[in-house]
Amino acid sequence: MDFALDTFRWLTDPTNHSGPNGIPVRLWEHVQVSFLALFLATLLALPIGLLIGHTGRGEFFAVSVANIGRALPSFGILGIVFPLTLGVLPGFGYYPTLIALFLLAIPPILTNAYVGVQNVDRETVEAARGMGMSGRQVLAKLEVPLAAPLIVAGLRTSAVAVVATATLGAVAAGPGLGRFIIDGFVTRNLAKAAGGAVLVAVLAILTELAFGLLERSLTPRTSSQGRRRTPRAGGIATPETA
């Protein structure tokens, strides 16, 4: 158990909590780059997903994005983006990490928005149309609220993947908590590496829990269909979605 004790000592050592390489700075870097990547990906992918679901056009595109997103390894995205953007963008590891995380976050957000809107009961949509609602009103007042739990489930999948993959950015001098892991690993300071690993794991689990709570709060409980399980990457997949 010496290893666990050393890791605990590293995590609680006050000297690791201050300075430009301290835990708070690295934690902030990690959260900042993850949040910005998720925000930018949402800005792009959410409207496209909603539009595909609303119009029923471009479904092939949405399915393709989902399939490629699942098969493309996040480590591979980093590996390709890093050498290609080096020298093109300022800074060493920040922008390549941001771009890789942004690309990684797109597929789950886009797919879930599309599936969420598409799953809205067609009769309800037609009733709304019959009441004189415009296409835009149907989308804003009916489809988006009803699809909200699935949309948040997509954000959750992306957020957890982004927080996890931000760790890998440190392999090529990216920002964040992964630095502790890589630096500790390279200098054979296992307590440091493990301390970083614990911090990253806790951050990922907190991210999952936070989005899980948000998702639950948006899911209607009295619906006659009951609470639908939300299909997300790694979740229950019917043969059609696989």
Place this chain on the structure above:
Amino acid sequence: MNQPVIGAILDWDWVGRQLDTIGVQLVEHVQLTAIAVGVGFVISFPLAVFAYRHKRFYAPITWVTGVLYTIPSLALFILLIPYTGLSTATAEIGLVSYTLLILIRNIVAGLRAVPADVKEAAEGMGYTRRQILWSVELPLALPVIMAGVRIATVTTIGLVTVTALIGKGGLGFFILRGLRDFFPTASIVGAVLSVALAVVADGLLLLVQRFLTPWARAVKVRAFA
């Protein structure tokens, strides 16, 4: 259209010289994946059947496997190193633990989707619980179970690349090389072949699924006739 761009990025001579290494890493990638999904299934299957029969255990089992699934792969590998070192065991423990949530959820979902009247009919015919499981429930749940196996396989093929950081990695070896030496060709070779492997594995498993459930096809044929 993209030909000149790709041509400029890719160092084809290097690719040509690496063919032997690519073959070796490809085999390692397949081995790591096959062991992970195989062992993952052997662990998941009894747990899933148990969680299906005893409903109150489903939530705790998916909670524990969900936490495992959420821990970033690199963090999990690092935390295992003091115990299992830079070994295949470290890589496999991590990879197996990521397959559990996917497989258990899909096996349980498949079993739950079996219509109650079918089970009752089998009971009425005097089938034991074990017989119902093996000759009624599992065959009917097979498409959903196979969907889980396919997702687990595709996910694992992607995750294997990360094990390059602990000295394994299959095709991830090339991705790491590209990252360290700022040599895009190597990363692209690793990533593209990894995606290709995932697509091929998914297709093969779909064929296995069709072979195992010939009745599903028969229904479709009748529907079109």
